[in-house]
Amino acid sequence: MKTAAKAAATNAFSARSGSNRLKDKIFSLVVWGVSLVIVAIILGLLALILERGATHLSWDFITGLPSEIEEGGGIGPSLFNSFYMMILSLIVSIPFGMAAGIYLAEFAPDNKFIAFVRICVEGLASVPSLIFGLFGIALFVEMMGLGLTIIGGAVSLAFLNLPVLTRVTEEAIRAVSQEIKQASFSLGATHLQTIRKALIPSAISGIVTGISLVAGRAFGESAVIILTAGVTTSGVMWDFNLLSPGETLAVHLWYVQSEAIVPDAQLISQKAAAVLLIVVLAINFLFRIPLWVRERKLR
Amino acid sequence: MIESSPAVQAAVQGQLGESMKSGSGKAFDRKNRLLFYNSTFKVVCICSAIFVCLILFSILIFMFRTGVLTFKTVPLTTFLFSTDWSPETETYGAFVFIFGTFALTALTLLFSVPLSVFVAVFLAEMAPKWLRNLLRPILDLLVGIPSVVYGFLGLTLLLPKLRDWAQVDLSDGILAGAIVLSIMILPTISRISDDSISAVPQKYRDASYALGATRFHTIVRVVLPSARSGILYAVILGMARAIGETMAIVMVIGNTPQLANALFKPTSVLTSNIVMQIPNVPFDSTWNYALYMMGFLLLFISLLMIVVIRLLQRKGASR
Amino acid sequence: MQALIEIDRLNLFYGTFHALKNISMKIPEKAITAFIGPSGCGKSTLLRTLNRMNDMIPGTQIDGTVSIAGADIYGKDIDVETLRKKVGMVFQQPNPFPKSIYDNVAYGPRLHGITSRQKLDEIVENSLRGAALWNEVKDHLKRSAFSLSGGQQQRLCIARALAVEPDILLMDEATSALDPISTLKIEELAQELKERYTIVMVTHNMHQAARVSNQTVFFLNGEVVEYSETEKLFSNPEDQRTEDYISGRFG
Numbered sequence: 001m002k003t004a005a006k007a008a009a010t011n012a013f014s015a016r017s018g019s020n021r022l023k024d025k026i027f028s029l030v031v032w033g034v035s036l037v038i039v040a041i042i043l044g045l046l047a048l049i050l051e052r053g054a055t056h057l058s059w060d061f062i063t064g065l066p067s068e069i070e071e072g073g074g075i076g077p078s079l080f081n082s083f084y085m086m087i088l089s090l091i092v093s094i095p096f097g098m099a100a101g102i103y104l105a106e107f108a109p110d111n112k113f114i115a116f117v118r119i120c121v122e123g124l125a126s127v128p129s130l131i132f133g134l135f136g137i138a139l140f141v142e143m144m145g146l147g148l149t150i151i152g153g154a155v156s157l158a159f160l161n162l163p164v165l166t167r168v169t170e171e172a173i174r175a176v177s178q179e180i181k182q183a184s185f186s187l188g189a190t191h192l193q194t195i196r197k198a199l200i201p202s203a204i205s206g207i208v209t210g211i212s213l214v215a216g217r218a219f220g221e222s223a224v225i226i227l228t229a230g231v232t233t234s235g236v237m238w239d240f241n242l243l244s245p246g247e248t249l250a251v252h253l254w255y256v257q258s259e260a261i262v263p264d265a266q267l268i269s270q271k272a273a274a275v276l277l278i279v280v281l282a283i284n285f286l287f288r289i290p291l292w293v294r295e296r297k298l299r
Numbered sequence: 300m301i302e303s304s305p306a307v308q309a310a311v312q313g314q315l316g317e318s319m320k321s322g323s324g325k326a327f328d329r330k331n332r333l334l335f336y337n338s339t340f341k342v343v344c345i346c347s348a349i350f351v352c353l354i355l356f357s358i359l360i361f362m363f364r365t366g367v368l369t370f371k372t373v374p375l376t377t378f379l380f381s382t383d384w385s386p387e388t389e390t391y392g393a394f395v396f397i398f399g400t401f402a403l404t405a406l407t408l409l410f411s412v413p414l415s416v417f418v419a420v421f422l423a424e425m426a427p428k429w430l431r432n433l434l435r436p437i438l439d440l441l442v443g444i445p446s447v448v449y450g451f452l453g454l455t456l457l458l459p460k461l462r463d464w465a466q467v468d469l470s471d472g473i474l475a476g477a478i479v480l481s482i483m484i485l486p487t488i489s490r491i492s493d494d495s496i497s498a499v500p501q502k503y504r505d506a507s508y509a510l511g512a513t514r515f516h517t518i519v520r521v522v523l524p525s526a527r528s529g530i531l532y533a534v535i536l537g538m539a540r541a542i543g544e545t546m547a548i549v550m551v552i553g554n555t556p557q558l559a560n561a562l563f564k565p566t567s568v569l570t571s572n573i574v575m576q577i578p579n580v581p582f583d584s585t586w587n588y589a590l591y592m593m594g595f596l597l598l599f600i601s602l603l604m605i606v607v608i609r610l611l612q613r614k615g616a617s618r
Numbered sequence: 619m620q621a622l623i624e625i626d627r628l629n630l631f632y633g634t635f636h637a638l639k640n641i642s643m644k645i646p647e648k649a650i651t652a653f654i655g656p657s658g659c660g661k662s663t664l665l666r667t668l669n670r671m672n673d674m675i676p677g678t679q680i681d682g683t684v685s686i687a688g689a690d691i692y693g694k695d696i697d698v699e700t701l702r703k704k705v706g707m708v709f710q711q712p713n714p715f716p717k718s719i720y721d722n723v724a725y726g727p728r729l730h731g732i733t734s735r736q737k738l739d740e741i742v743e744n745s746l747r748g749a750a751l752w753n754e755v756k757d758h759l760k761r762s763a764f765s766l767s768g769g770q771q772q773r774l775c776i777a778r779a780l781a782v783e784p785d786i787l788l789m790d791e792a793t794s795a796l797d798p799i800s801t802l803k804i805e806e807l808a809q810e811l812k813e814r815y816t817i818v819m820v821t822h823n824m825h826q827a828a829r830v831s832n833q834t835v836f837f838l839n840g841e842v843v844e845y846s847e848t849e850k851l852f853s854n855p856e857d858q859r860t861e862d863y864i865s866g867r868f869g
Binding site for chain 2 (some may be wrong): 700715
Binding site (some may be wrong): 020021023024027028030031032034035038039041042043045046048049095096097099100102103104106107108116117119120121122123124126127128129130131132133134135137138139141142159162163166190191192193195213216217219220221222223226227230231250251253254257258266269270273276277280281284 | 333334336337340341343344345346347348349350351352354355356357358361362365414417418420421422425426434437438440441443444445446447448450451452454455456482485486513514515516518519539542543544545546549550570573574577578582590591594597598601602604605608609
C-alpha cells in the first residue's frame with residue numbers, strides 16, 4: 001500500500017519533458033564542442049607559426065640586412081623601423097589622446113558640442129586604417145612633398161591610435177569612483193591636482209591596457225605603412241633619420257611573401273611572422289606586468 | 300604685492316570669492332600659480348579634443364575633395380554600376396569592388412556571428428570558472444594579433460588546403476577571404492557579446508529556472524533576447540572591421556577586378572584594390588581620384604555604422 | 619491537515635559553511651507556513667532547497683531528505699524542471715522578464731509545450747485573475763512588463779508562477795521591496811491563494827507572519843528553534859530565544 005503510493009508519487013516529478021531535456025543536452029554539447037574546437041584551431045594556428053618560424057631564428061636573421069636577390073637576407077632594418085615608428089607614434093598620440101580623454105571625462109560640460117565631439121571620436125575610431133594611409137599620402141607625400149618617410153608613417157599611425165587612446169582614457173577615468181574624487185577635492189586640491197594625484201593613478205590600469213593595445217596595433221599595422229612609409233628601408237641598421245623610407249616588419253612579411261623574388265622568401269616570411277607574433281604578444285605582456293606587480297602590492 | 304595677470308585674478312575672484320584675499324601672501328602666490336596651471340591644463344585638454352575632431356574633418360574633406368574629381372571625367376552611374384575597371388582605357392567602374400566588399404562582409408558574418416555567439420554563451424554561461432578566467436585573456440590577446448599574420452596564414456595554409464579540398468586550380472576569392480576574416484573578428488565579437496550576456500541580471504535567469512526551464516530555454520528565450528542590443532553592437536563592430544580590413548584580404552582575395560559570382564574566383568574588394576594600385580599611380584590622375592572616391596565610400600559606410608550603433612544605444616537606454 | 623512537504627534531518631553546506639543544521643519538519647497542505655528569523659539564519663536557504671534552486675550555487679552539499687507528496691526530490695529519478703514546475707517561486711525583487719505582460723505570463727506554459735494561441739490566452743487571463751492583476755492590465759497586455767509599478771510587477775511574477783499550475787508556491791521575502799499598500803495587496807492575495815495552493819513564505823517582517831500565516835517556523839543560525847501554530851508561537855512561545863526575537867530584543 002505504502003510502496004504503491006510512493007511509486008505513484010515518484011512519478012509526479014519524473015521526467016515528462018523528455019524532449020526539453022534532450023534539447024538541453026544537445027545544446028550544451030554543441031556549445032562546448034564549437035567553443036573548444038574554435039579556440040583550439042586559433043591557438044593551433046598561432047602555435048604553428050611559432051613552431052615553423054621560431055625554430056630557425058638566429059641573431060643574424062634578426063639583425064641582418066635584407067637582400068633583394070640572393071638568399072640569406074635578414075630583417076634588421078624592418079624590425080628597427082617597427083619599433084622606431086611605434087615609439088614615435090606613441091610619443092605623438094599619448095599626450096593628445098590622454099588630454100582629450102581627460103577633457104571628455106572631467107571638464108566637458110554636458111552639451112550639444114560635447115556630444116558632437118564624442119561622436120567625432122567614435123567616428124574616427126571606426127575609420128578603417130587604410131583611410132589613414134590615404135590621408136597620409138595626401139598630407140605628407142602630396143602637400144608637404146616629403147615622399148614615403150618614417151615620420152609620415154609614424155604620424156599617420158598616431159592619428160589612427162588617437163581616438164582609441166581618447167576613449168580608453170575617458171572610460172578609465174570615468175570608472176574611478178566619485179568618492180576618491182570628492183575626497184581629493186575636500187582636502188583642498190585643485191582640479192589639476194585631483195586629476196594628477198588621484199584620478200590618473202586610480203585609472204592607470206585601464207589607461208596602460210589601452211596603451212598596450214595601441215602599441216601592439218602600431219607595431220603590427222601594415223596598410224598605413226605601405227601607403228605612407230613605403231615597402232623599402234634605407235638598407236642600413238640604426239637609421240634614425242626621420243625622412244628615410246620606413247618599411248616595417250609587418251610590411252616586410254607581406255612584401256617578401258607576395259612581391260619579392262628572393263629564393264628563400266617562404267622561409268623568411270615564416271621567420272618574420274614568428275618574430276612579429278612574439279613581439280606583439282610580448283608588448284601585450286610587458287605593458288601589463290607592472291600592473292600585476294602593483295595590484296599584488298596593493299593587495 | 301599681488302602681481303598676476305588680470306585674467307588669473309578674475310578667475311581667483313570668480314572661483315574663490317573675496318575671502319581668499321585675507322590669506323597670507325605666500326599661500327596666495329602658490330594658489331595663483333596652481334590656478335594658472337589649472338586653467339592652462341584645461342585649455343590644453345580642450346585643444347586636444349578639438350584636434351581629434353579636426354583630424355576626422357580633414358580626412359573627410361581630403362577624401363571627398365580628391366575623390367569627387369573622379370566625376371569630372373567619369374559619370375557617377377558608371378563609377379557605381381559598371382563592372383568594367385580598366386585604367387588603361389580610362390574606364391573606372393567600381394561595382395566589382397563595392398559588390399565584393401558587401402559579399403565578403405556578408406559571408407564573413409554568416410560564418411562568424413553564429414560561432415561567436417556560441418563562444419560567448421560558452422564563456423558567459425557554461426564554462427567552469429578556471430576555464431573562463433583562462434580563455435577571456437587569451438581571446439583579448441587574439442584581438443591584438445596583426446592582420447597581416449592572419450593573411451599570411453591564409454596564404455600559406457588555407458589556400459593550399461582549399462585547393463585540395465575543392466579540386467580547383469585557384470582557391471583565391473571571397474570564400475578564402477571570409478574564412479580568414481571570420482577567424483580575425485571572432486575574438487572581437489565573442490568577447491563583446493560575452494560581456495553583454497554576463498551583464499544580464501541573474502534575476503532573469505532565476506525566474507526562468509524557477510518556472511522549470513532548462514538551461515537551453517533560459518539562454519535562448521531569456522538571456523540572449525536580453526543581451527540582444529549588446530550582441531548587435533558586437534556584430535556591427537566586427538562588421539566595421541571586416542569592411543575596413545586590408546592586408547589580410549589582399550593576400551587571399553586574388554586581386555583581379557572581376558565580379559565575385561563564385562566562391563572560388565579571384566576578385567577584389569574596395570580596400571585591396573586601393574592598396575594594390577595606389578602606390579603606382581600619379582596623384583593627379585583620374586585613376587587616383589577614383590581610388591580616393593572608393594576610399595570615401597569606405598569612410599561613409601563605416602561612419603554610417605557608428606550612427607546605427609548610436610541609435611541602438613539610445614534605444615537600449617530608453618528601454 | 620495533511621503534510622505535503624516532509625523534511626528529515628536536512629544538513630546543507632556552502633563549501634565549509636554549515637548553513638542548515640539537522641532540520642526536520644512537516645509542512646501542511648493548503649496553508650501558509652512562514653519562516654522567520656534574523657538575516658543569515660538559513661530561512662531563504664531552506665526555501666531554496668524546496669525547488670532545488672540551490673543546485674546552481676557551486677559548492678553546495680546536501681545531506682538528509684526532502685520529500686514532496688512522498689517523493690524524495692533529491693532522489694535519482696527526479697526531473698528538476700518538472701519539480702520546479704510543480705513548486706513555483708516568487709523572489710524578493712520583482713523580476714519580470716524584459717518582455718510584454720502577456721509574454722511574461724505565457725513564458726512558462728510555452729516552455730512546457732503549449733502553443734495554441736487560444737489556450738495560452740485562457741491561461742494568461744486565468745493566471746492574471748488569480749494574481750488579482752487582470753482588471754488593471756487587461757487592456758494593455760502587449761505593453762512592457764516594466765511599465766507596471768513595483769507592486770504590480772510582483773503580482774505579475776505571481777501570475778507567471780501560477781501559469782504553470784504549481785501545487786506549492788514559495789515566496790522569498792516577496793514584499794520586502796514593496797510599499798505598504800502593495801504589501802497589503804500581496805498579503806490579501808496570499809490569503810486567497812492558500813485555498814488552492816500550499817504556500818511557504820520567508821519574511822523578515824514578524825507582523826506579516828503573524829497576520830498571514832497558519833504555521834510559523836523560527837530559525838536561528840541554521841537551526842529550527844521553534845515550529846508551531848502562528849497564534850501560539852507569537853502569544854506563547856516555548857523557547858526563550860523566540861520570545862526575545864519576537865519582542866524585538868535582537869534581529
